[in-house]
Amino acid sequence: MKDRPTDIDETALASALGAWGIEPATLTHAPVGFGDHHWVAADAEGRRTFVTVADLAHKPHCGRDAAEAWTGLSRAMDTAATLESALGEAALVAPLRTGDGETLLRLTDRYAVSVFPYVDAPTGHFGQVLDPGARRLVVERLAQLHGTQSPLMTPTHQPGLPGRPVIEEALTDPRRFRAESGPYAQRCHDLLTANYAALRAVLDHFDSGTARLASDASTAATTVVTHGEPHAGNILDPGGRTLLVDWDTVALAPPERDLWLATDAPEDLARYAELTGHHPDPDLLAYYALRWALDDMAAALDIFGARHPDTADTRQAWDGLVDAVTALTDRAAGAGQ
Numbered sequence: 331m332k333d334r335p336t337d338i339d340e341t342a343l344a345s346a347l348g349a350w351g352i353e354p355a356t357l358t359h360a361p362v363g364f365g366d367h368h369w370v371a372a373d374a375e376g377r378r379t380f381v382t383v384a385d386l387a388h389k390p391h392c393g394r395d396a397a398e399a400w401t402g403l404s405r406a407m408d409t410a411a412t413l414e415s416a417l418g419e420a421a422l423v424a425p426l427r428t429g430d431g432e433t434l435l436r437l438t439d440r441y442a443v444s445v446f447p448y449v450d451a452p453t454g455h456f457g458q459v460l461d462p463g464a465r466r467l468v469v470e471r472l473a474q475l476h477g478t479q480s481p482l483m484t485p486t487h488q489p490g491l492p493g494r495p496v497i498e499e500a501l502t503d504p505r506r507f508r509a510e511s512g513p514y515a516q517r518c519h520d521l522l523t524a525n526y527a528a529l530r531a532v533l534d535h536f537d538s539g540t541a542r543l544a545s546d547a548s549t550a551a552t553t554v555v556t557h558g559e560p561h562a563g564n565i566l567d568p569g570g571r572t573l574l575v576d577w578d579t580v581a582l583a584p585p586e587r588d589l590w591l592a593t594d595a596p597e598d599l600a601r602y603a604e605l606t607g608h609h610p611d612p613d614l615l616a617y618y619a620l621r622w623a624l625d626d627m628a629a630a631l632d633i634f635g636a637r638h639p640d641t642a643d644t645r646q647a648w649d650g651l652v653d654a655v656t657a658l659t660d661r662a663a664g665a666g667q
Contacts, residue, residue, distance in 0.1 A: 332361040332642035338383060338441060340369075347371055349428040349435055350445050352379055363563070363576070364646060365389075365629075370448065378448035379426070383441050384578065388632065390492035391558075391579055391625075392485075396440055403578055405483045407433035407444055410577035412481040413555070421471060422574045423449055423566065449573065454562025462595070464569030468560060469598045471572045472588050473605040476554035480582055484555055487583035489543040491536070491621060493628025500631045501529060512638035514648050518631065525655055528662035535662075536624060539617040549584055552608060556583045560592050586614035591622070620661065626654040 344354050354371035360380075362368055365388070369381040384403055386392075392402030407425045411433050414424035425433040425444045435443050454460065460468065491497070499506065504522045507515040522529070543549055557564070558579025566573040581587075589602065589610050603609045630651035638644050 332646065334359045334361075335367050335383075338367065338437070343369070343381070343383065343437060343443065344371070346435055346437055346443050347379075347381065347445065349430070349432070350379070350426055351429060352445070357381070361642075364643070364650075366578075371445075380446040380448045382444050382446065383437060384444070385440065386442055387440050388629075389578065390628075394492075400434075400436070400442060402485055403442060404434045405485050406578050406580050409481050409484045409555070409580050412483070413475070413478060413580075416478050417474060420571065420573075421474060422577070423447060424577070446575075449566050451567040451571065451573070453564075453566050453575075454568040456561050456563040458562035458568075460562055460568055462597075464572075465593050465595065465598055466601060467569065467572045468565060468592050469589075469602050470605065471574065472557070472560060472585070472592055473602055475557060475574070476585050476588070476606060476608075478555055480555045485581045487553075487556065487558075487581035487587060489540045491540075491624050491628065493625060493632065496628045496632050496635070497529075497533070497624065500635065501526060501533075506635060511636065512634065512644070513640045514634045514638065514644060517648070518634045518651070521651070521655055525659050528659040529655070531662045532620070532658045533624075536617075536620055539613070539620070543584075543614070543617065549611075549614070552584055553582045554585050556581055556585065556587045558583075558587065560588050584611075584614055586610055587618050590615040590618045620658075623654045623657045623661075626650050627658070630654070 340357055344357050347354055352371055353373055355374045356372045358370045360368040360370050367383040370378055371381050372378045386396035386399040389399040389403060392406065393399035410422065410424040411427060414422055423446055425446055427433055428435065433444060437443050500522055504519045507518040509516045557574055558581060559576060560574060562568050564574060564576045566575055585608055589599065593599065599610045630647045633644065633647050
């Protein structure tokens with residue numbers, strides 16, 4: 331997140347790092363990513379670690395509320411740490427364990443802390459189009475991940491949409507976006523009202539795809555360990571070392587959950603099939619692309635349905651909502667041709 335959170339006590343956060351044997355001389359907020367908050371901790375000798383504080387109240391892919399999200403996120407972090415043992419440090423950046431072997435600690439009822447090695451390497455950004463060579467390396471890294479035996483604690487991806495209730499409520503009653511809630515509420519009302527029919531059609535199409543996925547035994551038989559969000563923003567040194575980061579979405583799922591986001595090039599998908607023996611299913615690739623846009627829509631509506639200011643984060647959320655609705659309505663228009 332770009333905005334420095336006002337409800338996280340940085341003194342308490344610095345103290346919590348003691349569980350990892352870290353005594354930070356400095357704790358610098360890092361305005362990167364979206365969803366979690368980040369800091370760089372440096373000790374008196376200049377050794378750095380990357381600190382992530384997750385907002386358990388807004389992690390629907392990990393659980394329906396903060397208590398469930400704690401369990402889901404703990405399993406995800408433990409999975410990533412175990413995967414590092416199997417794949418090696420050259421494949422991913424995994425959370426460090428505390429002296430008691432934990433990968434996640436509570437900061438408050440709402441927030442949880444994880445710590446990662448600091449890797450001094452360039453990262454990509456969401457929406458970045460990688461060159462063919464870098465893209466191929468990502469596909470090969472995913473083939474390596476997908477071929478790894480799944481750790482016992484790996485979460486299982488559930489078909490459907492965790493944020494569906496948020497979208498349903500917003501479409502059923504756009505008036506819930508009251509102007510006094512913040513600067514983007516009226517814009518949400520207008521956006522949803524103008525695109526209501528198209529969004530309903532997309533949701534119906536998505537529900538049909540979810541039902542097919544849930545009932546398809548062959549799909550269930552091909553589940554693998556997926557990262558969940560292998561876009562350029564979650565890759566350190568894209569085109570070089572190709573280190574996967576940000577593991578809160580790791581889960582057992584069809585390979586297409588990762589592949590649609592990594593590439594749409596036939597030669598890359600053919601390379602994946604060559605390495606794994608699995609030929610990506612075009613319908614599943616399209617399903618997960620649709621799910622991504624709906625996830626983005628739900629996350630933004632969750633923000634704007636409550637009281638909110640005008641900040642860098644809410645501007646980013648608004649841009650994401652417009653992009654998601656545009657992608658969804660374009661899809662509805664294409665399906666109607």
